[in-house]
Amino acid sequence: MATDGEHVVRSYEQELKRLDTLLAEMGGVVENQVALAAEAIMSRDGEAATRAVELDPRADALEREVEHFVIRLLALRQPVADDLRRVVAALKIAGDFERIGDYAANVAKRSIVLDQFNLPLSLSALANMARLVQQNLKLVIDAVQQRDPDMAMQVWRSDQLIDDLYNTIFRELITYMMEDARNITPCTHLLFIAKNMERIGDHATNVAETVYYTAVGRPIEQARPKGDTSAYAVVRPEA
Numbered sequence: 001m002a003t004d005g006e007h008v009v010r011s012y013e014q015e016l017k018r019l020d021t022l023l024a025e026m027g028g029v030v031e032n033q034v035a036l037a038a039e040a041i042m043s044r045d046g047e048a049a050t051r052a053v054e055l056d057p058r059a060d061a062l063e064r065e066v067e068h069f070v071i072r073l074l075a076l077r078q079p080v081a082d083d084l085r086r087v088v089a090a091l092k093i094a095g096d097f098e099r100i101g102d103y104a105a106n107v108a109k110r111s112i113v114l115d116q117f118n119l120p121l122s123l124s125a126l127a128n129m130a131r132l133v134q135q136n137l138k139l140v141i142d143a144v145q146q147r148d149p150d151m152a153m154q155v156w157r158s159d160q161l162i163d164d165l166y167n168t169i170f171r172e173l174i175t176y177m178m179e180d181a182r183n184i185t186p187c188t189h190l191l192f193i194a195k196n197m198e199r200i201g202d203h204a205t206n207v208a209e210t211v212y213y214t215a216v217g218r219p220i221e222q223a224r225p226k227g228d229t230s231a232y233a234v235v236r237p238e239a
Contacts, residue, residue, distance in 0.1 A: 012077055015069075015077070016086065019066070019070070019073070019086075019087065020090075022062060022065055022090075022094075023097075023144055023145075024141075024145055025062060026062040026063065026066065026097045026098075027097060027144060028141075029062065029097075030098075030100045030101040030104065031137055031141060032052075033055045033056065033059065033101050033104035033108075034052075034100065034104045034133065034137055034200060035134060036048045036049070036052035036055070036104070037049070037104040037108040038107075038130040038131075038134060040052060040108050040111040040112075041114070041126065041193060042127050044115055046112055046115065048108070049108040049112050052104055052108035053105045053108050053109060055101070055105075056101050056102065056105040059098055059101035060101070062094070062097075063094045063095065063097065063098040066090055066094040067091060067094065070087055070088070070090055070091045073087050082217075085213065085214045086147075086214055089211070089213070092210050093144060093207050093210055093211075096203040096204075096206045096207045096210075097203075097207070099199075099203050100137070100200050103196040103197075103200045103203075104196075104200065106192070106196050107193050107196045107197065110189045110192055110193050110196075111193070113189055114189050117185065117186040118186075119186055120176050120183045120186070120187070121173075121176055125165060126169060126193070126194060126197070128165060129165040129169065129194065132162050132165065132201070133162060133197050133201050133204070135158075136155045136159065136201055136205075137200065137204050139151055139154060139155050140155045140204045140208050140211070144207065147211065147215045148211070149211065149212045149215040151211075152207075152208040152209070152211040152215070153208070153220070155204055155205060155208040156208045156220060156224070159205040159224070162198060163201070166194055166195070166197070166198040169191075169194045170191065173187040173191050173194075205224065209224075
């Protein structure tokens with residue numbers, strides 16, 4: 001016959017597993033949102049855009065559920081050491097996932113507006129960026145579920161590739177806008193889309209840092225590699 005102490009331990013473990021399940025579900029929702037948003041841009045698929053936006057309330061609801069669950073665990077179980085890091089990390093990860101969902105929804109909404117324009121350029125660089133963002137997001141969701149610091153570091157190191165692509169897209173779009181005023185509106189939407197994708201990559205990197213700290217017990221010691229210099233870019237017209 002199980003003792004009261006054994007029941008408490010078993011119940012506590014079930015609660016921690018429930019928290020993991022909520023994070024896995026939320027990760028799946030935002031991963032789907034990002035995939036649909038990318039499809040909406042590349043294929044001009046209005047249905048995919050609508051589905052990406054419609055998923056956003058589910059991501060928001062899951063974040064609230066994680067928050068309430070974490071507060072309950074902290075109040076009733078008073079976790080310490082590894083468990084405390086695990087519980088607090090879930091709160092931070094849920095916040096990053098929620099922001100990823102918001103950015104994906106924004107991309108999807110702008111894709112609908114872009115359908116009104118003939119785009120002046122190829123979207124191949126943006127497609128590469130979206131592919132890298134989706135790869136990093138999938139990898140970091142796996143890292144969360146497995147609490148794997150090596151996978152987290154892989155995501156952390158690869159974020160600069162996304163930033164470099166964003167810089168390339170930024171400069172290209174500014175050039176098109178300077179060459180022809182008719183390009184300003186569609187290129188502005190594309191700039192926001194590219195920036196939102198870059199921010200999704202940043203939040204995936206935030207999650208990677210949290211996973212690493214949770215698994216290892218110390219933060220990543222190196223400075224985060226960053227390649228986004230668009231805020232300081234000066235684009236000069238050709239002579």
